Amino acid sequence: MNDRDGWGPPHLSVLWLARDLNDQLSTYGRSSMTAKILDGKWLSKSLRQKLRERAAILLEGGxxxxxxxxxxxxxxxxxxxxxxxxxxxxxxxxxxxxxxxxxxxxxxxxxxxxxxxxxxxxxxxxxxxxxxxxxxxxxxxxxxxxxxxxxxxxxxxxxxxxVVGNSIFPPCTPYGVQLLLETAGIDVSGKNVVVVGASNIVGKPMALMLLQKEATITICHIKTRDLAQHTILADILIVAAGQPKLIVPQMVKRGVVVIDVGINRMPDGSIVGDVDFDGVRKKASWITPVPGGVGPMTVTMLIENTVHAAERKKL
CATH class of the missing domain: 3.40.50.10860 (Leucine Dehydrogenase, chain A, domain 1)
Structure with missing residues (x-):
């Protein structure tokens, strides 16, 4: 398999690591009522150790x-x-x-x-x-x-x-979300995935990446009518709208997996996501915190792509 076949190495090595970490994350995931936490900070730490090792191998080769x-x-x-x-x-x-x-x-x-x-x-x-x-x-x-x-x-x-699954460098935030899901053993195939937000940076590429994994995708955006009628059907809900606490408990079904990409600074200086975390976590099976969820993964996947670029030059 090469760069043009699916994700191609070394991206697959990251996915293999994610699978190896699956049991650890399931044990490590903090429980809050029913939801386990998809801990991007912890996963990033594990991935960065592997990236250090790959960078060291490259350095040995000059x-x-x-x-x-x-x-x-x-x-x-x-x-x-x-x-x-x-x-x-x-x-x-x-x-x-x-x-x-x-x-x-x-x-x-x-x-x-x-x-x-x-x-x-x-x-x-x-x-x-x-x-x-x-x-x-x-x-x-x-x-x-x-x-x-x-x-x-x-x-x-x-x-x-x-579109055809041949991207050399997947956009960092969607790539990080994919790894969070993969690590937790959350299979997206056949699942109803609702993406709230249609940006070129997160929403659209996220939808394309999960479509390649055979998920059924719904994309909602600022002109979507009655957002709740879409989100309530989601098995996996990914929110990247840039609106604090847009998603409330009444808008999700029990057992949903919630990925909150939003980072919003409030007047009091606190950071919140696009999801009402305290309310929604009582219905979700998995949920990302803000901060400490998707954010650290975005930066880590940037480093992954950079190390991958250096490895491609070595070939």
């Missing part, structure tokens, strides 16, 4: 995986996300290259920076932190990244590859 992060402007949330990614690189033996550009940087200058990174043999992955300033065409920037270095999985080649 290759250190390298990730370049391009940050435009001084958005506080973006700075936090970039810092988290840099720390994850250090933890996994990946060299990070931070390129902080002022908010008034021209699109031409950004494209020039990316062109230089595309040509740099020490760089195996390139990440452009979003959101971008309004004068920058995001699609043009993302498509300027070399396919071989598109570790965010946002290039049209990788997004299109999801």
């Amino acid at each position: 290759i250190q995986p390298g990730l370049a992060v391009v940050l435009l402007g001084d958005d506080p949330a973006s700075k936090v996300y970039v810092n988290n990614k840099v720390r994850a690189c250090e933890e996994c033996g990946v060299k990070s290259f931070r390129h902080a550009l002022p908010p008034n940087t021209t699109e031409k200058s950004v494209l020039s920076t990316i062109a230089a990174l595309n040509a740099d043999p020490e760089i195996h992955g390139i990440l452009v932190q979003t959101p971008l300033p309004s004068h920058i065409n995001m699609r043009r920037i993302l498509e300027s990244i070399s396919i071989d270095k598109d570790v965010d999985g946002f290039h049209l080649y990788n997004i299109g590859g999801l």
Whole structure:
């Protein structure tokens, strides 16, 4: 099997690890009334240990995986996300290259920076932190990244590859969700999966990835009428709408698996998801917390894709 066949190695090695961790997670999963916790923080720690080992093997051969992060402007949330990614690189033996550009940087200058990174043999992955300033065409920037270095999985080649199951680098958040489900032994085949949110970053690629696993997919979005009539039918509910506590207990059936991708900062400084966690967990069989669920997995899969890119260069 190669890169173009399904997920291809080394992605399959991650899935094998996930299966090995299945029993551990089932035991480790914290119970709250009926729901077990899909603990992304714990799983990320286990996966990062394997990534360190893979990076060490590459280093013995003279290759250190390298990730370049391009940050435009001084958005506080973006700075936090970039810092988290840099720390994850250090933890996994990946060299990070931070390129902080002022908010008034021209699109031409950004494209020039990316062109230089595309040509740099020490760089195996390139990440452009979003959101971008309004004068920058995001699609043009993302498509300027070399396919071989598109570790965010946002290039049209990788997004299109999801349709037929041949993406080299799956988008990080959906990839992390897939691993959480896989590790917990949650089979999506034939299940009713409802995805709330139709973004190009999470909702759409998530639906495509699970469709490849033979799930029955419903995608809901901002214009969906009577959201509850769809969510109540879900065996697996994935919520990425960006609206605090959008999903309440009355909207889900007992035994549902709930994946909350939302990260919302409230006026009091607290972080909550798109799901009413305290209420919904009383009906769910599995649920992700916020924080500590999907978030750590997103960063870990970015590192996985970067190490994978370096391994592909070695071949």
